[in-house]
Amino acid sequence: MTAFAQPVLVLAALGAAMSGWIALSLAMSRHWQNQHGRGTEPSERQRRTLQATGAAGLLVSNLVCLFIWGSAQGWIAWLGLLTAMALAAAWVLSYAPRTAHVLAVACALSAGCLLAWGIALHAL
Amino acid sequence: MMGGLRLSMAWLHTWSGLLVGWILFMVFAGGTASYFRDEITLWMKPELHRALPHPVTQPVAADRAQALLEQRAAGSPRWFFSMPGERNPALQAGWIPAPSKSAGDAPKKRTRRSFGSATIDPATGVDLGKVRATQGGDFFFRLHFDLHYMSALWGRWIVGFCSMCMLVAILSGIVTHKRIFKDFFTFRPGKGQRSWLDAHNVTAVLALPYHLMITYTGLVTLMFMYLPSGVQGVYQDRTAAFYKALNGGPGDVKPAGVPATLMPLGALVRQASGIWHGAAVGRVVVNLPGDANATVTLTQQEGHGISHDLPTITFNGVTGALLSDPADTSGGAVQTRGVLYGLHVGRFADPLVRALFFLSGLAGCAMVATGVVMWAVKERPKHARMLGPGRTGFSLRLVDALNLGSIAGLLVAMPVFFWANRLLPVATQQRPEAEILWFFTAWGSAALAAFVMPNRPMWKCQLALGGILFALLPVLNAATGGAGLVTSLGQGIWPVAGFDLVSLALGLLLLYAAAKLRSGGTVNQPAVKEMPLAGGAV
Numbered sequence: 001m002t003a004f005a006q007p008v009l010v011l012a013a014l015g016a017a018m019s020g021w022i023a024l025s026l027a028m029s030r031h032w033q034n035q036h037g038r039g040t041e042p043s044e045r046q047r048r049t050l051q052a053t054g055a056a057g058l059l060v061s062n063l064v065c066l067f068i069w070g071s072a073q074g075w076i077a078w079l080g081l082l083t084a085m086a087l088a089a090a091w092v093l094s095y096a097p098r099t100a101h102v103l104a105v106a107c108a109l110s111a112g113c114l115l116a117w118g119i120a121l122h123a124l
Numbered sequence: 125m126m127g128g129l130r131l132s133m134a135w136l137h138t139w140s141g142l143l144v145g146w147i148l149f150m151v152f153a154g155g156t157a158s159y160f161r162d163e164i165t166l167w168m169k170p171e172l173h174r175a176l177p178h179p180v181t182q183p184v185a186a187d188r189a190q191a192l193l194e195q196r197a198a199g200s201p202r203w204f205f206s207m208p209g210e211r212n213p214a215l216q217a218g219w220i221p222a223p224s225k226s227a228g229d230a231p232k233k234r235t236r237r238s239f240g241s242a243t244i245d246p247a248t249g250v251d252l253g254k255v256r257a258t259q260g261g262d263f264f265f266r267l268h269f270d271l272h273y274m275s276a277l278w279g280r281w282i283v284g285f286c287s288m289c290m291l292v293a294i295l296s297g298i299v300t301h302k303r304i305f306k307d308f309f310t311f312r313p314g315k316g317q318r319s320w321l322d323a324h325n326v327t328a329v330l331a332l333p334y335h336l337m338i339t340y341t342g343l344v345t346l347m348f349m350y351l352p353s354g355v356q357g358v359y360q361d362r363t364a365a366f367y368k369a370l371n372g373g374p375g376d377v378k379p380a381g382v383p384a385t386l387m388p389l390g391a392l393v394r395q396a397s398g399i400w401h402g403a404a405v406g407r408v409v410v411n412l413p414g415d416a417n418a419t420v421t422l423t424q425q426e427g428h429g430i431s432h433d434l435p436t437i438t439f440n441g442v443t444g445a446l447l448s449d450p451a452d453t454s455g456g457a458v459q460t461r462g463v464l465y466g467l468h469v470g471r472f473a474d475p476l477v478r479a480l481f482f483l484s485g486l487a488g489c490a491m492v493a494t495g496v497v498m499w500a501v502k503e504r505p506k507h508a509r510m511l512g513p514g515r516t517g518f519s520l521r522l523v524d525a526l527n528l529g530s531i532a533g534l535l536v537a538m539p540v541f542f543w544a545n546r547l548l549p550v551a552t553q554q555r556p557e558a559e560i561l562w563f564f565t566a567w568g569s570a571a572l573a574a575f576v577m578p579n580r581p582m583w584k585c586q587l588a589l590g591g592i593l594f595a596l597l598p599v600l601n602a603a604t605g606g607a608g609l610v611t612s613l614g615q616g617i618w619p620v621a622g623f624d625l626v627s628l629a630l631g632l633l634l635l636y637a638a639a640k641l642r643s644g645g646t647v648n649q650p651a652v653k654e655m656p657l658a659g660g661a662v
Contacts, residue, residue, distance in 0.1 A: 021309070025308070025309045069477070073430060073472065073473075076473075077476070077480065079334070080334070080480030080481060080483070081480060083330050083331045083333070083480070083483070083484050083487065084483050086308075086330040087326070090310075090311050091311075094310075095313070
């Protein structure tokens with residue numbers, strides 16, 4: 001891997017994990033209510049969508065980690081990265097819950113761009 | 125039934141956590157710092173910051189080391205040196221001094237101090253000269269399993285006992301925690317006891333894979349000491365033979381007594397790297413240099429596999445013939461231990477993965493700290509009910525003092541160690557011990573103050589003090605001969621820049637915590653007088 005592709009892909013993995021965790025959290029009543037107001041609940045479909053999106057985000061971060069670090073160290077790096085991003089997500093959900101939604105979308109979009117860029121760098 | 129199990133597990137979790145928590149905090153903090161053992165050591169030798177050599181190829185570095193060792197350590201029975209790397213730009217060489225004719229052979233009684241050593245610029249082969257004596261990062265590394273001021277054996281038994289309790293606390297904590305998934309991200313600040321429980325849960329659950337791994341593998345690193353029966357059953361009292369079989373390495377070679385020229389080490393380094401498909405060499409040991417029976421053992425540099433058991437190759441030092449079979453692999457049990465050991469020490473990790481380990485370690489510190497503080501927060505309303513508002517009984521006062529002394533006190537003592545490293549005169553006798561004495565003096569004083577006044581102002585005071593001492597370390601570094609942040613960032617001296625930036629961040633974090641306390645009810649630290657009862661009554 002080129003020296004430059006690695007940091008780009010690492011950022012992509014971080015973004016994917018962050019958006020994944022926030023999507024999973026928004027599928028939970030407490031965090032959904034912080035976002036959409038007291039007494040509201042996500043519909044069953046919304047909940048399913050959020051959970052699927054969240055799982056997809058974590059899966060993408062996993063694949064990127066395995067790609068960067070290989071199948072042995074990749075798992076260790078992924079677990080460490082999940083911990084770091086989950087702590088960050090918990091911080092956002094406690095101190096700036098209203099920004100969580102926007103942040104998740106921003107993270108997902110930038111992760112997508114970075115992933116494309118990183119793959120291009122790697123392939124060239 | 126489940127309620128009964130949960131309750132008994134809650135009891136087990138509380139006591140197995142609390143009673144060893146004060147030592148565990150130090151073990152976690154020292155272990156977390158040890159991820160940056162090399163960087164800490166480099167920071168504590170400011171003489172080396174600017175003398176940082178230009179990187180050269182490994183064979184060149186090895187030849188330079190050989191030239192210096194042939195001059196300085198002729199007749200020595202053994203040389204050893206570690207090759208420069210990203211984390212360690214200088215070449216560290218050591219040797220066993222040549223046996224003096226009068227002393228006969230008493231190599232067994234040799235202490236660490238009697239080794240010769242030199243810090244070499246690998247590009248020029250010049251001895252970098254007088255570098256201050258310090259334990260550096262090795263101090264925190266040793267402290268976290270050997271303790272100090274007692275025999276390492278006792279230290280290891282104590283830390284092992286605490287780790288076992290930790291494992292029990294983690295497993296019982298998982299059973300007790302009813303809402304692992306429901307409260308996965310939940311942290312509700314400013315709600316007294318609830319906030320402490322949330323913080324404890326979040327730091328424990330989100331880093332749970334790490335906590336389980338580090339506690340279990342920590343026990344594995346010392347398993348031959350804790351569970352000796354298996355080895356004794358096979359080897360009886362010949363444990364030396366066991367370790368020899370485990371660690372491999374060249375057997376004891378008798379000197380031939382015939383002088384012979386040692387091969388250029390650079391060529392052997394190149395050959396070993398070739399056999400390892402380009403992986404770098406980490407450590408070189410030359411047995412009997414200058415003798416016809418000389419051997420050269422090369423160990424691979426860390427970072428290529430998780431296992432702590434690194435591949436080694438042994439050559440005949442005169443002919444260059446390969447003496448060991450590089451394809452020789454160890455058995456499954458040995459490999460498993462190597463990987464578990466390697467996971468614990470994390471030396472395989474690249475800088476980013478190391479940073480992630482460090483972060484999880486900090487989460488571990490926070491988990492232990494919030495755990496022991498929570499016990500006091502929960503207990504306080506009971507005492508207030510029984511003894512009157514603001515009154516505390518002996519047990520609570522004791523826990524308050526131990527919490528303060530072991531958490532805030534350590535956070536004062538750690539930066540004091542670094543300050544002592546820079547402020548003690550370079551020529552101080554027994555300098556490494558003097559630095560350590562400062563560490564324990566600071567910690568002891570903080571603990572004493574905690575016992576005199578185990579209350580909120582004392583928390584504020586010690587957290588602020590630790591914060592200031594940490595945050596000013598970059599200034600101290602620049603003022604006392606180290607490469608300051610401008611230099612280190614400008615010239616890309618990343619280990620030094622990283623130390624300064626992490627210290628600054630930790631300092632600001634502690635100052636923030638101290639400031640949060642000053643603002644009153646938002647953070648419900650244990651306090652004797654001003655404890656808001658509403659928060660504790662949940």
